[in-house]
Amino acid sequence: xxxxxxxxxxxxxxxxxxxxxxxxxxxxxxxxxxxxxxxxxxxxxxxxxxxxxxxxxxxxxxxxxxxxxxxxxxxxxxxxxxxxxxxxxxxxxxxxxxxxxxxxxxxxxxxxxxxxxxxxxxxxxxxxxxxxxxx
Amino acid sequence: xxxxxxxxxxxxxxxxxxxxxxxxxxxxxxxxxxxxxxxxxxxxxxxxxxxxxxxxxxxxxxxxxxxxxxxxxxxxxxxxxxxxxxxxxxxxxxxxxxxxxxxxxxxxxxxxxxxxxxxxxxxxxxxxxxxxxxxxxxxxxxxxxxxxxxxxxxxxxxxxxxxxxxxxxxxxxxxxxxxxxxxxxxxxxxxxxxxxxxxxxxxxxxxxxxxxxxxxxxxxxxxxxxxxxxxxxxxxxxxxxxxxxxxxxxxxxxxxxxxxxxxxxxxxxxxxxxxxxxxxxxxxxxxxxxxxxxxxxxxxxx
Numbered sequence: 001x002x003x004x005x006x007x008x009x010x011x012x013x014x015x016x017x018x019x020x021x022x023x024x025x026x027x028x029x030x031x032x033x034x035x036x037x038x039x040x041x042x043x044x045x046x047x048x049x050x051x052x053x054x055x056x057x058x059x060x061x062x063x064x065x066x067x068x069x070x071x072x073x074x075x076x077x078x079x080x081x082x083x084x085x086x087x088x089x090x091x092x093x094x095x096x097x098x099x100x101x102x103x104x105x106x107x108x109x110x111x112x113x114x115x116x117x118x119x120x121x122x123x124x125x126x127x128x129x130x131x132x133x134x135x
Numbered sequence: 136x137x138x139x140x141x142x143x144x145x146x147x148x149x150x151x152x153x154x155x156x157x158x159x160x161x162x163x164x165x166x167x168x169x170x171x172x173x174x175x176x177x178x179x180x181x182x183x184x185x186x187x188x189x190x191x192x193x194x195x196x197x198x199x200x201x202x203x204x205x206x207x208x209x210x211x212x213x214x215x216x217x218x219x220x221x222x223x224x225x226x227x228x229x230x231x232x233x234x235x236x237x238x239x240x241x242x243x244x245x246x247x248x249x250x251x252x253x254x255x256x257x258x259x260x261x262x263x264x265x266x267x268x269x270x271x272x273x274x275x276x277x278x279x280x281x282x283x284x285x286x287x288x289x290x291x292x293x294x295x296x297x298x299x300x301x302x303x304x305x306x307x308x309x310x311x312x313x314x315x316x317x318x319x320x321x322x323x324x325x326x327x328x329x330x331x332x333x334x335x336x337x338x339x340x341x342x343x344x345x346x347x348x349x350x351x352x353x354x355x356x357x358x359x360x361x362x363x364x365x366x367x368x369x370x371x372x373x374x375x376x377x378x379x380x381x382x383x384x385x386x387x388x389x390x391x392x393x394x395x396x397x398x399x400x401x402x403x404x405x406x407x408x409x410x411x412x413x414x415x416x417x418x419x420x421x422x423x424x425x426x427x428x429x430x431x432x433x434x435x436x437x
Binding site for chain 1: 267272273275276277279280283311312315316319323326357359
């Protein structure tokens, strides 16, 4: 199912921990519209609810994104997948993995680097699905 | 289809990525983790060859490398030997310019104990912070990197509780959790400077690639492992106000008057004027880097 990639991950570095705490705080103070962080005590794995944008096939639907942060975040990019049931979309496999084959890869790779927060990455990514690819 | 062998599994990996068959179970088992493992294995292999920052070696070790190589290069290394005594190699991981600059700068402060230089550098770092803020980046995305660099700068000055020795500086420069963050700090500073003065940098960037200033910063400055060129050096030198000399060791020759080794001084802009590269002799760089096409190492004067 969805947790196929949950092999042992190294614990977050001290810098990664600090950074994620700040991002979480920022998220709480200034939550992005359409996203909801599900509160857990796991700083390394965030689960985020996304509402499908109005006017698209995904309107009134809620999906869950799982974000796994690597040991050296933000030097390394987080891994983002959809939890079951994933939205039906040409670039999302039924196991939730997002196809990094073409357009989305460009958006993600060009977007992610330490000056961005996970907030920005998710908004960019989901917009690219629901607006650029919006049906 | 499961790959545990890292680098050996190349062919299979490619086959799998280019053909994501609907066999989702297999694909899932394989996926991102295996690719990340392979990447880690390649890095580890590279790390065994050269540390981030190597030991100081006599210049003769450079000549040894070219024993059966180009006579022009050997001739040039001989000329280098008149002025320079030693070389310190850095890992060829695309961050060599920033890494060389980091070590060379901190080592200079450690040896000179130049408090005035540290104060000056700190005020430039504050300017860089303001630059990033004004470009719209959230403080929390870069403040850790700034803090880490300032901490290193403090620690090479003696006489405070956190002072470190030359050996400790070398250890820190080889420690990924410090070294990479400082490199990233320099990348932020470089990117900020280029964006801030985009009009000045634009023609140079267009000469290098076919990208806009924004694209260039995103694809060639900010990501780790992207190699540096004169644009990066100019921007970093200007932003931090630190002059840098780059000595070029390549096969170009000027046959008329025997072999000579070219160098270029990057002299930081003063009072908002663009980088006055090489035009003044009043400032002499204390950082000297050796450039061989594709790579930078640190050079030590006699």
